[in-house]
Amino acid sequence: MSHTCSYCGLPAGRSWRHEHADDAPLFCCYGCRFAAEVTRERGESGAAVWTLTKLGLAIFFTLNVICFTMALWTDAVYGESSGPMSASYSDLLRYLGLLFSLPVLFLLGGPLLTNAFHDVRRGRLTTDLLLMTGVVAAFGYSAVSVVRGRGDVYFEVGCVILVTVTLGRWLEATSKLKATQALDELERLLPDRVRFISDDGRDHWIPLAELVPPATVRVLAGERFPADGVLQSESVSVDEQVLTGESWSVSKQRGDRILGGTLNLDGDVLLEVTAAPSQTAVARLIAAVREARKTQGPYQRLSDRVSSWFFPMIAAIAFFAFVFHGWQVSFDRGVMTALAVVLIACPCGLGLATPLAVWTAIGAAAKRQVLFRNGEALERLAEIRELCLDKTGTLTTGEACVTRMLLDESTSRNEATAIAKELAMSSTHAFSNAIRSWADGEPHQPEASARAFANVASIAPTPSLTLRVGVKTTFREARVRSGLGIVAESSSCIAALGNVRLMEHCVFDISPKLQRQIDETIAQGEPLTLIGWSGRVRAAFVFAESLRPSTRDLIDWCRHEGLPVSVLTGDHAGRGERLSNELAVPVHAGLLPDQKARFIHDRQQVVRVGMIGDGVNDAAALTAAHIGISLGAGTDVSRDAAAVCLLNNDLSQLAFAIPLARRTVGTIRRNLAWAFGYNTLGVVVAATGWLNPAIAALLMVASSLVVVRSSSRLSESA
Template sequence: MTHAQGEAGQVNWMLTRLGVAVFLSMSVMMLSMYLYRQQGLVEDGAPSEVATLLADLMRYACLLFATPVLFMLGVPILSSAVDQARQHIWSTDALVVLGVAAAFIYSFASTFRGGGDTYFETGCAILIFLTLGRWLEARGRLRASGEIGSLASLTPERVTLNRDGELRVVPAADVRPGDLLVLAAGDRIPADGRIESGRAHVDEQIVSGESRPVVKEPGDAVVSGSLNLDGALWVRATATGSDSTLGRLAALLDDALRSKGRFERLTERLAGAFVPVTIALAITAGALVSRREGTAAGLMASLAVLLIACPCALGLATPLAVWVALGRLASRRVLLRGGEALEALAGVRAVCFDKTGTLTSGAPQVVAFDLVGTVPETDALAIAAGLAATSRHVLSRAICAYAVERGVQVRSIEAPRTEPGRGVLGSTVEGEVVLGNIALIRERGIPVDTQVEGILLRHAAADYTVSLLAVAGRVSGIFAFSETLRPTAREALAALRRDGLATVVLTGDSAARGASIASVLGVPVRSELSPADKLAAIAAMRASSGAVAMVGDGLNDAPALAAADVGIALGCGADLTRETATVCLLGDDPSLVPWLIRVARRTVRTIRMNLFWAFSYNLVGVGLAMTGRLSPVFAAGAMVASSLLVVANSLRLQPDTESRA
């Protein structure tokens, strides 16, 4: 069971206790109203003996109804205060315990003494308001951390295993590495594993952000939480439970929710110092008001100070806003590694992008096909696709995709053979056919004329990779390959510039290729950079613009991500081991970068608004309570209203973080 699921049960139990306490407290309130009326009758000359007898009965009835409220709502607060006191922590619970204890002890004494005012209704109202505030806080925290629950719900409750040739249905928690899982269409995959038999389309959106199903065959890896759409699969489990991809995703999000940033640590220190100061102020207020208006009024003044000064809103100001933002980011498959990551992101003033695998797709695609010689284009493409189909090389896959897009029928190749690192050879009715680099073409004794050389020089200037097709001893076509820009790359960079952020692309590509990319993206591109040069570029950006975020794939650019103030890794997917990245984007959409920076900025702005309100409320409220003119019940209500305002302000982050900040 996750932390979020356990807290959901606690929240429901808190609501149950609160409901019962409200019912009992309503009786206390009605009885207290009679006591106030009885006091008025005595002052008006009503028969005192009857009035006194009824008043005593009402006091004992109030005691009877108020005692369960004290135990149901007060004991958990007392327990928390004691635990924190053992750790030598001044907690806000201590203020509540002192205030409520004072109200109840005074009321107990008045009841058993047979006269005097009672404040059972005040104590009950304080406990109800405080518990209501904490229930609202817990509900807000659950809404913010709901993404953990959604991750946990992706694990099926039961799964079918093949053990010793026998099919058994067992709880998913009992699956161990090495077990053979039997998955039907529509089943969630409960563990990371490798397919031993079967073929199916699998929805891996949970880890990749890719909405299109992926075809999985024997030998392919599958990850926990993904969905088997349409086939039967037999999967050998390799990682289960907390070691699986889904378990590690939930753990990362849970750790981020528990970690504390700079604002939260500051407010905790302030709240800790606030408690002893508040106690001193409450004692002072009680003494001053007692001299002027009597002991009962002094007690109420002290109680009002303790309650109005309770820094509940201060304690909520930072963590709740952070929880909401983290939950919102997690819904878009963006994970942060620490509590300070949001604050660091909000302070970013420049963003550096690695090119390969970040702004580009990483997989080469055919960007040009030059027909040379007399072989018709359709035949040339059909032969090239036939040769490429016999190889698993990335360039071969690109050629096959290029031919399929143009509706070309793949030709059958006789006796195909692969020359590792150089190309593929085979035979057709036309004679020997070759698909490969210039070295393989020359080795086969195929002439390269000036036309072919001119095409090769042109592609080299654009920094394209090339493959040559030769049919019957003559070059018939030249394929040029390049990584293609992701569809949202230009949009992402434009959004960052609109938000006032300096942007630059860092690449090891040639100057010509860099200039080509710069013309398309409309941003500066620094080319021919070594890893050390990229570190120097980040340092220069920091000196000229301020805090720098580096966006890359977290693999070959790991040093650059570590050197930046914030490292953002795209396309983490199931690989959550990229420790140099402060932020992991499970998908590969660069447009998420400006979005998450806006979320961070809006979150920090919300935190500052919350802190301003909390400090202002406490300063004004304590000053008013010190005069003795503030009812403890009103003070408790104001405390809850203040916390509710902070909760509502923080939850505003949830539905509209896409808007510009």
């Protein structure tokens, strides 16, 4: 069973016992327990003076014990003296060592022993129990030696061990906390209080937790929006960089959606809240990342298997070292050797080798709007050697754009553009939107437009539904005909914007040249819309999907990294060929959903493939791939089938996520290699009796900090 540490927020480990009081704090290690006592609040600087005072007193007494021990060593260094003053002086120093070491044992040893017993009650066996057994044995042996008046004393060893272990675990806990602070920064985006607008129009402060939709709140310039909602004011500029990665300010108009945590840059605005604080995009992201931390990947499972037999193995080696050296040399030598074995062993380094790197990477990715469902997703993403992408909605925005215009010989470009734009004003169809956008970007010539409108008709406005054309002409009875297009009529002519069937319905003639161009375009699978007036088809607009701005960035990065890219689409072969020529990548067109999945499956027999998609028809391919990647704007089915989600739909974030995943796996391997190598060599050296326990304690702390520092670099490079 796994719980979350009350201090650092990381999993507190597994146990064979499941009972735990819900209101009782739970810690993953003694360092977090001690750090929590110091700060009193998770991740904040508290005022637990007594805890710090205990540590300060322990250090003071330890330094005194070291001085007494160094004075005792003078006999061994400069030659033993048998005078009565020397014997009395030696006894005094030994008793002082005992007296000054007892506070250290109780101040630092007591909490460490208590933590060990807490772990045992929770069903976790840790080396803290072995460590305290050795420390108590060293103190006990030294105390007996003092009382008997003969034998060596090791008070300084026990004191240094307790101080070193406590400080080391505290530093380790602090570093672990930093590894989880990426999510804390996201949590702090939302304010604690909000200005709630009551029914009488007045605003007053309420806690964020009490905000329930639907509700209206006021947000001033420089403040962050407290929840997801819809803008009720005319307009506002906002900063979404933390949430979407957009470095420039974004202009929002009335009715636009605003995410909680977005920064208001320039106005006093009203927001209609549409989601409770716990259901905002930020809250869902944080919840998803926290859930991802609970899932283990292959490296984590390997680390856990090794850790499961680490305690009994170290206990056995320490016991045999104690027996061997105690039998061959002396009892105190056996105790010191066993204590060195326990101290040199670093279960923390082994236990943190994988999860700390994974947690750091997941947090860093979340800040860039890349969501990893679990730690295994990181490891899988690092392993891909080929990338397949869906086209519609993934490489493209799913929105149409005009690529070119086919013209009748008797019609000018400006005439057709001006009239098409006016007709398109009466429709919200994707092609109408594309024509309006395209026309806005065309060079504007008022004289040509005026001639065009004069050629179409010149009649007086009517009170019926009208479509205004230019300045001089008004069409009446502008109608959208479902499945055909738009027809605008006047007393003297008809103008139409739509498909081929609409032109036939209006009985419009078409020139042979334009007919040939239209036939060729249709044969290539390109969609088009025709425009005609005064009994003749005048032009055709050819459409294509708009590429995402980040599409070329991703493909260029993949090409630079030597990562092969393929595009899978159900589009017509002609459109696939044009896309292939445009992006210089292989495009496999005309594929049904099951054919996409089969293609991925076949490639998986050769190389590990990552698949990026956004629609329901991509779910099978996402599941078949080594790792599935979805877009945040994709369907629920595609997001559920993918292990990685690009929340801001920015494909170029893969140029960040893939190297991050590879660095994470490299860090995990280095951490595991260090942990295995250090523990193997350290335990062997300690078992020989050549290592002082105090030095072993310092090495153990250093080993843990090496792993922590190695993992923390992932967030620094993100």
